[in-house]
Amino acid sequence: MKRLQAVGSGIVLAALLYVGFLPAGPLPALGSFLDPTDGVWATARSATLPAERSADVTGLGGAVRVVFDDRAVPHIFAATLEDAARALGYVTARDRLFQLEMQTRATAGTLSEILGNDLLEADRQQRALGLAWSAEQVYAGLGAESRTVRVLEAYADGVNAWIDALRPRDYPLEYRLLGAEPMRWRPVYSAYLIRYMGQVLSYNTHDRWRERVEALIGPEAAAQLFPVNSPIQEPVIPFAGATDREDDPLEEDPTDSIAAVNRASVPRARPVAAPTRPLSRSPAEGSGEVVVGSNNWAVAPGRAEAGFALLAGDPHLELTLPSIWYEAHLVVPGQLNVYGATIPGAPVVAVGFNRQVAWSFTNVEADLIDFYAETLDDPDTPTAYVVDGEWRPLTHRVEEFRGKRGQLLATDTVYFTHRGPLRWFDGRPLSTRWVVLEAEDDLEPFLGMAKAGSVSEWLTAVAGLTAIAQNGAVVDWLGNVAIRTAGRFPIRPDSGFRVLDGSTAQNDWLGYLPPERLPTAVNPPQGFVASANQQPVHPHADSTYFGVNWPSPWRAMRINELLRADAAVTAEDMMRFQTDPGSARADRFVPAFLEAAQRTLSEFEGGDSLRQALALLTEWDRRYTRENERAVLFELAMDELAARTWDELRAPAPDGAAARRVATPTEAVLANLLAAPLSPWWDDRTTPSVVENRDAVLNASLVAALATAGERYGAPDGGGWRWDRIRRANIYHLLRLPALSALELSVQGGPGTLNPVDGSGRWGASWRMVVELRPEVRAWTTYPGGQSGNPASRWYRDRLDRWLAGELDPVLFPAQPGDLAAERVLATWTLRPPPGAGS
């Protein structure tokens, strides 16, 4: 018996020691993980803010006061810009250390070193893009005396001061889970970050799918469906040159190369004769248009009730926990007093305000990238490529990929032409020229914006952006309002929306648009400016090629509609507008569905399903409120409409998978097509015996949507059609761990509204801000999450409920530490130079 007891104990002990010392599957080694003093429990300590703290930070020129207010926002009071950057680095590392590392590794393509081999392929693709390589080159070219280098080094000092003071038990939870250690921060990582933003905001492969579209329907038809200019114009730069805002509708009978679908001899279908069953298609296709996007607008004092300039901004990005933003206030007496959203990793306020100006950005959906088909001397081990009949040498770099234990996983050779990195797509070598890879110093423009004292100074500063192209709306204390489409826009010999022939230098870019030609509006007569990622300039005002296939301007139309209708805007109005449930898109398409059904039902008998769908859609007020029960019918009908209308764009997948749409024209193109009821585009190729017209397709889409809604969500009034049961926001933790995420959140808004929610719910308003530039500035902000990256902290997701409700928090904007009321102060920290470091 005792022997048995001993053997059993031995087995138990061995098993416990095994799981204690070694990770088992996804679980970390349990011994150190559960240790009550140094284990995961220690992360609870950093979940709270010590009310007082004094710390040494290398490089500081003098003491820095950091006062955390009751929203956990640090107000940093420093004597120099560099010391403010050091303190910002320090507090950002305290709250967002793991995020800093993940963003850097995502840019550099080194995620497999911390997350394991599964990320190897993603790392290889990322390294082939050359973002980190580009950042290293530019940073090395900046002189040590440059302000950018000084500030980035200072920020790195702050981050590393925090890291150096950490004991293993102080590591953030994610490091404990992964069994990893924080990496030290290099100044160049801030340059990585701006390129990462550039990648998120401008990388695309439109040029490649344009080729497939042209192969399917011909170049002229492709030009109709994917036009250079949006067929509905509500440009960023106000345009008063024409009352008619729209281009001509698509031709009824285009004579170009859509012969493949031109079936003029086939009889027209009765409007109710089109197949009404839901079309089989990939769920990912949807209605085809990306529905997320940023908004900003500014109102001049003359249209503001209080007589002060107002600004609102809500950049939309992928929503994560912790958030992409970190709210901070930097004060350097006589130099800087700026408040707003910083991105962890960059010592600047990206969107914010000072006492004289306030600004916010939306992305310019411009074409900043081109692909060139290259001719190589050897497709397997190339050494040269042809330009104008001559062989030019390829440069190359060897990339090594390592795993969690430092083991070598793979080695790649990345080649470069004079245009940029060379990659193989379907066996075809394409080099990439991309504005982001040629970016320069983007810190300086942001510092200039932070210090600007007027709209004029701010416009000068924003013109220096190089890695990202942004529509910047700005107001100043004198009541000026302006908007500028800023960034580097390539000047091309021709358009840039196709894969170009790399064997001739004639296709190379000629330079960048000079700053004086950046689209800009200052104090327009309408008294406000607004942008929502739409085409920046009306082509009649400026025909410069900025891009192609612009997002439909539904949000821009809605903002402008709201602002035109309100000549006495208040800050509260501005906040309300940010989650306004109205939709210019629904206003455009719902009547089309209703009128088509009514026309058909008045002429033909039968159509019970159509009659029911018509009745249900008529009940909708076209507002995407949480409780509405009809938006779902409209959205399903829009999906069907896109699938049925653009059937010509379906092609078998190269891998033999089911056919799917190669690309989808924007909804603005579809809206434009509504004015051409007999256009061949309406015809459904799967019904060879008849030719459908507009009404037939609209009706079939609506009836099919009704069937789908019934199947998925039950009876129309059974509660299953409520919008908030169907569209949800999903905010994932950086490691996509559901336990650390906020999922299935009910939000107000839908496709095309000012608070758009896409199907996955992973994108949305990453930051909301409203500023009223009174003599004593008033401002309100929020974002989905909280200041702390520690999941156990009360500031991890404390702002989420108010963000969901569309409510913003008033912010504190003290000129000096003593201006903050004691009851609003959570903590006061003092950062000092290390003893003996001098001052």
Next chain:
Amino acid sequence: MKPPIRVLVVAVAMGLVTALIGWWMVPVAGAVWGFVASRDTWPATTAAAGAGLAWAALLGWAAVRGPIFAVAGKVGAIMAVSGAGLVAIALLFPMLLAGSSAVLMGSVKQKK
């Protein structure tokens, strides 16, 4: 020494070695106790109870300094157990380590 006192002594020892050296000293301390107290009644139980008590006290101290139950809730959810379940695991782990090592060492000593 009365059993409760024995448990208390073991708990103090377990707490000190855990805090000063590390979790892996728990089975070492358990083995030492199993060796020196092999003639006592229930040496393994004493070791296990002492280890559990020590870790409970240390977790209690950690709770004073930060929201460890929030940590337990989040980490537990990641590991597919409740927060209370994770705390229970955190207490059971040293108990089993100390108890099993005490039994093992007691057997070795008796064999000699």
